[in-house]
Amino acid sequence: MYDRQEFISKIVQKAETKLVLLVMDGVGDLPVNGRTPLQAASTPNLDSIASQSELGQTIPVFPGVTPGSGPGHLGIFGYDPVKYQIGRGILEALGTDVEVGAKDVVARANFATVKDGIVVDRRAGRPATEVSSKIVELLNSSIREIQGVRVSFYPGKEHRFVVKLTGDDLSDELTDADPQKEGRPIEWSKPLTSSANKTAEIVNELMRRIRDTLKNEPKMNFALIRGFSKYPHLPQFPEIYKLKAAAIATYPMYRGIAKLVGMEVVKTGSEIQDELESLKKCWNDFDFFYVHIKKTDSYGEDGNFEAKVKVIEEVDRLIPELIKLNPDVLAVTGDHSTPVLMKSHSWHPVPLMIQSEFSRKGLNSKFDEFECARGTLGTVQALDVMSLILAHGMRLEKFGA
């Protein structure tokens, strides 16, 4: 079976075009009182683009499959999300801005409460982040090295933190040191291949050292460690697509995914307006721009319809400034749907519009789920988004004679 990305890479050609991929995270939704947030929002600028665009909807993985942020983004970047499965540990590390070296192994960890060898609370009563951070500091000062391997701890939200092992011959082929359910005994990590024997020993010794260090803590007296992963080596976006690619994102997780595929992460602030300023500033230095809007997803997860509508309207107000830059191709989409009604990611198709001089425009004059379901692009895979952007940017050669 051929790999889609490999096929596309062979017909990529250079061109003097500027391409913008604007990702409104989790933008797709379900109707609440008859309207989705995209329908309820006042979006004169997005609608005006829709009238100059071709619309469609994307399936992130397969129909019915709800993607995490990793697979959701890999798809729209043109990477088959089933072929490239990124370990939970590395995503957590990227999400907390931890630098991961080629030989490092990272894992996500939870503080947990253990009594008589039984895990009684997998989240140690969900401590406040300020409280758990102090315990992470304590671990950092108490446990620095095991069998010549450097151990580092990074705070996360509430009970979560990240463990990084730095040393030679480390492997990520280990089972989780986590019984997954409460009421079960402590689970030790087991190697899945003989080359992981040493790492498993180190992890289990690390768990004992954590237990010793935290033995007087009332709740956070143990840690569950899982999702061991090394830095994955993905085909690099700039090489495959012959693009100088910039990533603009306010959240570390998305900067991390962009870094994984080889994009250059551009400095930005915490607001959408900051992202637009960053885009303007770096406009002359790149030819592909991935701009990530986080809060459409966040408010979907919170079940906050009005706030999701407001974020969409905020994006809409900034669109004219983006258009002033005169991109040759502007693609607007999401990485998945996050319906307010479900307060979670979902499997529903994701709205997509692509504006260029060569758009088959004229069918739609609004950007929302229903218009996109009936657009000229049809229902495609997330994997198709990059090929379409490249095509509209005159960056794909004719295939065959």
Added chain:
Amino acid sequence: MYDRQEFISKIVQKAETKLVLLVMDGVGDLPVNGRTPLQAASTPNLDSIASQSELGQTIPVFPGVTPGSGPGHLGIFGYDPVKYQIGRGILEALGTDVEVGAKDVVARANFATVKDGIVVDRRAGRPATEVSSKIVELLNSSIREIQGVRVSFYPGKEHRFVVKLTGDDLSDELTDADPQKEGRPIEWSKPLTSSANKTAEIVNELMRRIRDTLKNEPKMNFALIRGFSKYPHLPQFPEIYKLKAAAIATYPMYRGIAKLVGMEVVKTGSEIQDELESLKKCWNDFDFFYVHIKKTDSYGEDGNFEAKVKVIEEVDRLIPELIKLNPDVLAVTGDHSTPVLMKSHSWHPVPLMIQSEFSRKGLNSKFDEFECARGTLGTVQALDVMSLILAHGMRLEKFGA
């Protein structure tokens, strides 16, 4: 390359939801005088569900490929119909309610007219079923065993019957004992592998014995035997999808296919109303219900527009009783199209609607081919139907972090 069903099975989770898959066999059609049977039928209840559903259309195998009942159903059950090809013999056996054991080989057979070693009529003048059944009885009393292998004959419609071989070391890797065209000499079965030598010998001896037994019959004086098949071992539906699955169907063929994939076949009568009663009766014992309506297909095959419309209207009248059961997910679709105009199965996409709390509803208010072509689900594969039903029933975990 990964298998889709294997991928889905890894993210299946249990839930307390009830899922109904209502299959109107061959429901998809073409317009006759501007309207399809679905459009011509008065279906207030199906239309009301449509307004609460997301609609789409499915491609049974590939665009342009017309499926038989086997591939049509395997697809909507989530089995790649190209990967799992069920022998014609086994389907014929299942269709005539023949019990097939793990070591048995079954085949479909035709009575034929042979003159001087040449097949002059492959269907022996299409005898009436009552007439051919008597000849099948005669075969059963005359030929009981060959080389220690038990031989059984089961009547079918008109010239058709089923042959079953029961014994040790039987193989189905044989060529058809059928020249396929009239005017050609008798064809003997040849083994395709050396392990099929013995079975080929038995089949050819069986053909000689049939010829001897029927030598005084004017027309039904020979038999063509083809589609040798053993009972296929398919991944089992209840295990893959973690579902307790019931099948309700009036025709043996569909009960047979359901049995093949491991569903439990529930007793029912011959009418649609009987099927609904069976559904109510077993509602508490299962969490997945496959309900098969045969006559939409039968009247399509007959080219009887009005009768097809009436069956659709009959289904529609029973919908409120189904809705009273309060299924969490109701999917309504077909296994293929059977256009009245063509009097046969066809390759045309099949209407699909899925109703659940999480449907992206609101775009459509009618259930027919045209509305489905413009629904929010887009055009998907039959293979996607099960994933979508599971997703709507909260039975698929998020894929990746």
